[in-house]
Amino acid sequence: MNNTIAMKRFEIVIGIEQLDQLMELLERSEVRGYTAIKNAGGYGSRGARNPDDVLMTDENVVIILACKEDQAQRVLNELRPAMKELGGMCLISDCQWVEGPAVSY
């Protein structure tokens, strides 16, 4: 499609208790844009996590992040070793960034 740039899309899911750690890591990778959706739940190797539980804070956060190929490799290099400790998951896929809005990647 015209006026679009080929990019990589990261989709990271971690527990909210690890969010600060992830944010620091993204800053170090000089990421200039991301989107965060809190109040997510889910199921994984540590069992079910439910953000509606008032007794335990079992909240997940979904982070979506689009960046250029070279930046993606940099993010991945920082992220991969850390993911072991953070838990959760990290998916990468291809996407097209529609030109128009101010550059934030």
Next chain:
Amino acid sequence: MNNTIAMKRFEIVIGIEQLDQLMELLERSEVRGYTAIKNAGGYGSRGARNPDDVLMTDENVVIILACKEDQAQRVLNELRPAMKELGGMCLISDCQWVEGPAVSY
């Protein structure tokens, strides 16, 4: 990219009133990981759904699920006939799982 595994990513949107049904179905398909985002709204064949409406519970849930190709086929076989009744939508796309966190797929 290195240290990543090719996988399938499901993105399912259904009404919250169908969530229990979907969860049972995923359990039957032996899915070992998914992420759920509640409080979503949207528009589809049944018209608009708005999670902020205090008089009607019109909430959608977005389920994201990453799994390997063979598992994906199994999930799809269970899911496809059920989707007719559940409504909503189900998208499948390719993605790369970044190795590191405990395996939950």
Next chain:
Amino acid sequence: MNNTIAMKRFEIVIGIEQLDQLMELLERSEVRGYTAIKNAGGYGSRGARNPDDVLMTDENVVIILACKEDQAQRVLNELRPAMKELGGMCLISDCQWVEGPAVSY
């Protein structure tokens, strides 16, 4: 995969104050289905946006939209010029729509 239709998936992130504008635009493009996740936060060219801030409404909305190739071009034509003003981001990727639920694209 069988019983799936190749489609385009839009993922748009904008500030909640621009949501009405975007909705009108989607209506004009005759979009027949989308999903909206409110209460998102993020970081971009305008700095950090945090939906939990009680003093400033800094909420982002994530819009997910699946449609056929030809429709996608129509949406893109409407969307691209508008995105400049709306800010945020718009990603496009390939996906497969699983047949079953009522057609809403």
Next chain:
Amino acid sequence: MASVQPVVLFFIMGVLAGLIKSDLKIPEALYKSISIYLLIAIGLKGGVAMSKYDIMEVLPAAMAMIVTAAAIPLVAYPILKHWGKFNQADSGAIAAHYGSVSAVTFAVGLAFMDSIGEHYEGYMPLFLALLEIPALVTGTLLALAGAKGGEKTQWGKLMHEILTGSSIYLLVGGVVIGYYAGATKQVEPMDKLFMDLFIGSLALFLLEMGLLAASKFADVRKKGVFLIVFGILFPLGAGLFGCYIGWLFGLSPGGTMILGVLYASASYIAAPAAMRIAVPEANPGVSIGAALGVTFPFNIFVGVPIYWEMAKWVHGMA
């Protein structure tokens, strides 16, 4: 005639905020918290009052409530179908809304009686609970009768929804605890929250209801003048019928008026939830729009004093 109660002005405040598109928003959690509070408070008050009555005394009237309440949709349905030109599903669903009751209208009725210092039977909240359900069943039956979709109606799910619905549960739970507290003379420390703050909380609730009503006006306007006329005239008829039943079963003039209010009120909480399950093909915009956008404001501003006049009239006082 008594002047308008200040508390209902909060409804107007909400409507106006909606119409001028103010950014005023009541947090959903506050709305839900107050609705839980109001139902418990109404129930408690009724339970405390009932602890001073002989329950057997109330039984015959209670049975009659169930039967007559179930009958209201039978009158509403043909009107809606033939004059309103609604389809079967919508006619049945709207009839169910008008046969069922509104706790907030009831609360405004009680506040009116309290403000003019008129006595009414304390066990009225029991009738509020009894009147909620029967019309939902009749309305559903009317909506589905003979329809081919009717076979796969989820009756089990519907009955579960109706019988365990939170509004009736909170009301009945409040009545039981209130009865116990009244009988053991332990109402005292709880009344500070559940009785003293009732009107103030009702004010905040009416503010949100005004906002909600304003958001439903468009739905009503789309459907034209019939819905407005129906939303005003039908409650008047139902209110008169309620007053007649009240008088028949020997209620005081005050209790008669409250019963009139109950019959005249239309549900916009329990009924939409039940109809969504029972008659999913019905358009909830129409029935909620009529109940909340037309009948609710009519009742709290104009209807309530009229039902009091009706009650006095059937008692030969006016």
Next chain:
Amino acid sequence: MASVQPVVLFFIMGVLAGLIKSDLKIPEALYKSISIYLLIAIGLKGGVAMSKYDIMEVLPAAMAMIVTAAAIPLVAYPILKHWGKFNQADSGAIAAHYGSVSAVTFAVGLAFMDSIGEHYEGYMPLFLALLEIPALVTGTLLALAGAKGGEKTQWGKLMHEILTGSSIYLLVGGVVIGYYAGATKQVEPMDKLFMDLFIGSLALFLLEMGLLAASKFADVRKKGVFLIVFGILFPLGAGLFGCYIGWLFGLSPGGTMILGVLYASASYIAAPAAMRIAVPEANPGVSIGAALGVTFPFNIFVGVPIYWEMAKWVHGMA
């Protein structure tokens, strides 16, 4: 001198919780619910009081409020621009914040007067409402004057935001309903919620404000000492000006002090929302940081008793 009111200690409790990084969090819905409650309660109280005054009597002072309030940013702007080295947009936006008012500072001022048993004019909430808006307009004009971005300013949207903003709407709505309730002698059942619980609710609100203020300290520290000095000295000057105006228009010493508090207070709710639309290029962190992180705590702990001394002084009592 009167001792510190316990209610303001809740602010310190919130600040400390923020500084030691406690996991204490006030639910957003509670914060928003209490702010709605406080504005309605302030309005109601004022409305009830006004029902005992001749409105005509208040008019001249009311007109003067609008004019003088609009003038405050004209003084703040050059100070911020030349000594503070802020750019035009930030200078105008901060000036708007300090010209506008804070309802919670006002509430703490009222509580102080009540605690020392001093009388003040009941219609002061009207002034609270009148003083909120004018400075927002002046501040915006200053921020945009001659700027090339100025042409595309969304004035329509801005005026709608300002005039229908929920804080002013709730305040004025409360005044109107309070006036009606006072005039028809129907205040009684609502006062249990809206008057008796005022101080307790203010305590919970101040707890959250302390948490918020603590989260803004970093923004303030980054900007250096000027903002702290400005955030303390400007309110003192504005407070004295307010006391002078109060005395000029014949307010009682108590009313004079409350007017001083109003002039001295800085907005951190209505102003940020308006400036975001009017002057989007301004940095909200700076203005909110100064208003909430410096001026608000200064006013409730130190300013309030000082404005009372000022009021006594202009009345020749001290």
Next chain:
Amino acid sequence: MASVQPVVLFFIMGVLAGLIKSDLKIPEALYKSISIYLLIAIGLKGGVAMSKYDIMEVLPAAMAMIVTAAAIPLVAYPILKHWGKFNQADSGAIAAHYGSVSAVTFAVGLAFMDSIGEHYEGYMPLFLALLEIPALVTGTLLALAGAKGGEKTQWGKLMHEILTGSSIYLLVGGVVIGYYAGATKQVEPMDKLFMDLFIGSLALFLLEMGLLAASKFADVRKKGVFLIVFGILFPLGAGLFGCYIGWLFGLSPGGTMILGVLYASASYIAAPAAMRIAVPEANPGVSIGAALGVTFPFNIFVGVPIYWEMAKWVHGMA
């Protein structure tokens, strides 16, 4: 024997709603708001009472509290490990829950004493605060002793969580402000919210706790009969021990009973949060299930009057 307090019936109402799968839901914001309110209110009440005591007088008992509370898990741990067949992590975590305390059980105990008009020392909330922490440390040590995972325990993070946890922070903050308000005779306008509405708010909180408890029954049932027996017998023993300590330190019979309630109660708010950080390999379902699904209901319905009998007995009154 005194009859059951109406307020605890709200717990049953919540449990039943859960069991019949009613759609009743208490908004999370309401639950969190009331828990903040209850802790502040308990603290304030205690602080006001303490302002009338000589603090030095309370010190020896306070020190003893810290030591004995830390000892409780030492008794619970071997029972859980050997008879309950729990692994080390779970045994330590459950022991920590039962060594720590529950503010709501405490509140129900106070309400019981108030309802029978029995006096108790006003400074008991101080003991509530002191008893929360020590057992969490002992329980953690037991869970980790000799374990190889123990080296990487985040002790810094754990101590921060424990010491700045919101429940203890609100309690202590309330005590300090209450002390100040009591000493300066300024309790008055705040008591309308924080004292008068206490029981009513507790009622709403117990309703949600009933819903929560019902949702935990499945976890308990899975673990079999041992957990139920432990959840009933251990509190009885701990309660008797608490009554003995209370008598030893010269508390009144009422204060002795409250101390018994504290020792008997099991934490389900502070403890789970701490154990998640300290012993992440422990299964929170088991400990919360036992504390909330077994011990809490046992204590508020059966335990509270028993601890009162125990207190009278150790004082030689029965």
